[in-house]
Amino acid sequence: MFPTEPNTICCLFLLCSIFLTSNAAIDRHSLVTRYNPTRNASNPTTPMQVGNGNFAFGADVTSLQTFLPFATMSSWGWKNDSLPPNRTIEDVYNYKGESWYNHGRLVQYDFGGDPEIEQWLTANPNRVNLGIVGLVFLDAQTGLIQNVLESDLSDVHQTLDLWTGIMSSEFTYEDTAINVTTTSAQDISAISVTVSSPLLFPNTSNAFTRLGIFLDFPWGDGSQKFSAPFVGNFSSALFNNHTTTLLDHSEYQAQIKHRMVDAIFYTAVESSTKFDITRDSPVAHRYTILPHSDTNSLSLVISYNSTLPSSLPSSASLVQSSIATWESYWMDGGFIDLITGSTDSRADELQRRIILSRYLMGVNEAGEDPPQEVMYSS
Known part of the structure; x- marks a missing residue:
């Protein structure tokens, strides 16, 4: 039996009218990009995200996890905690x-x-935060890492291009511009990160580069299984609960092995630009990457896996893959245009919710094991 409520009948009539009277193709690109999210400050509970359904990377206003440790999650990254004492x-x-x-x-x-x-x-199994990636700021004369807060940045602007899956930020630190672009691979658990700034290049007055990238790896505790939006514990008191090891590396690539109980995860980094990678301390699980050659731009591909990959895509090919995959995502299949020709004041907000929901579904719930989200650890 068809529903007889007046509002339902009106909605059905409106939709039928749209389909029957509209012969023009929907400008999908215009509708999708109309709702590109923008920010000038981090939201403490809802990150910007890029991903591919099996992998999701949440970011603060720097398009990385510089100030807020949002999670890097996957459909495959799980672990079991040790059994309780005297239990088998x-x-x-x-x-x-x-x-x-x-x-x-x-x-x-x-x-x-x-x-x-x-x-x-x-608590078990529990999903693992594969690690966080952020900007590191250094003193020009000593090379020591500085404690920089988000409030130290100015002219902040962040945009997420829903049509391409590319997230970008631009801001100023001590009167110098910094640009960051982050993109997720569409076939593996990896991101491309490009940082552009004069701060990367030591000039005549600076003995050290003033900007780099850090990688940090938390302990995953099953008792925090539902602690969205931050997954994993970075407390120094838990450093001994897990291990990280910098494996053999060259000027263009590095691998880090992260072991938690019986689960092992690998992070691989590659760049077309020479870089140095060092561990911040013998006990901490944080590593700093600094450009080794004279450059104002540093592009890295950072991948996560349960085994060491034999190779990684270039940053450029990863970005092109994201552009092509997301265009296909939006162009193929059904699409609803609620605002063209509409005089209903609610149409724009409803259209916005549809577009953003579809993007989040593509990032978090379009993988091999839907509908389990990869945004948090639920």
Whole structure:
């Protein structure tokens, strides 16, 4: 039976009228880019994102994770915590919860058993934050890392191009412009990051480069499984809970091995520009990348995997792949234009929600295991 509510009938009539009377092709590019999100400050709970359905990278206003440790998540990156003391995997298999009468019969539930095993089952497996990437600011004379806050930046502008999946930021630090562009690969768990600024290049008055990129790796604790939007713990008190190792590297590439309990993850970095990578301290899991050659621009491809990749795409090819994939995403399949010719004041907001929802679905829920989101650790 068809619905008979007046509002429903009006909506159906409106949609039918659109489909029957419109012969012109929808300008999809214009409609999608109309709603490109822009910001001039970080939002503490909702990151800008790029991704591909199996992989998502959340960013603050720098288009990286410089000031807010938003997550880098994947559909494949999971781990199990160690079992509670004096418990074995057999205790997990043999776990039984309480039985309650329900409709005249006993039903066994998954709560009320051994509390240690119950908590372990609740928390495991847990999705891993693969690591964060951000800008590092250095003193020109000493080369020491500076404690820079977002409030130290000025003229901040960030844009997410929904049509291409390219996120970009421009801002000024100490009267010098910095531009950052971040793009997600569409077939692997990787991002391309391009930083352009005179601060990358030591001039006659600066003994050291003043800008670089850091990689940092948190401990993943199952007890924080639902702690959106930040996943993982960067506390120094937990440094000994996991290990990171800088593997063999050259002037153009590096690999870092991150081990948490029995799970191992690899981060690979490649660039067409020479760079140095160093560990900030023997115990911390943070690494700093600085350009080695005279340049005002540094492009890196940073990939995450459970095994070491044999090769990585170039930054340019990764960006072109994102442009082509997202154009196909928007051009193929159904599309609704609610605002062309409409006099309804609600049409623009409804169109905005449709476009942004479709983008977020493409980033978080269009992978191999939908509808599980890769934005947080739920």
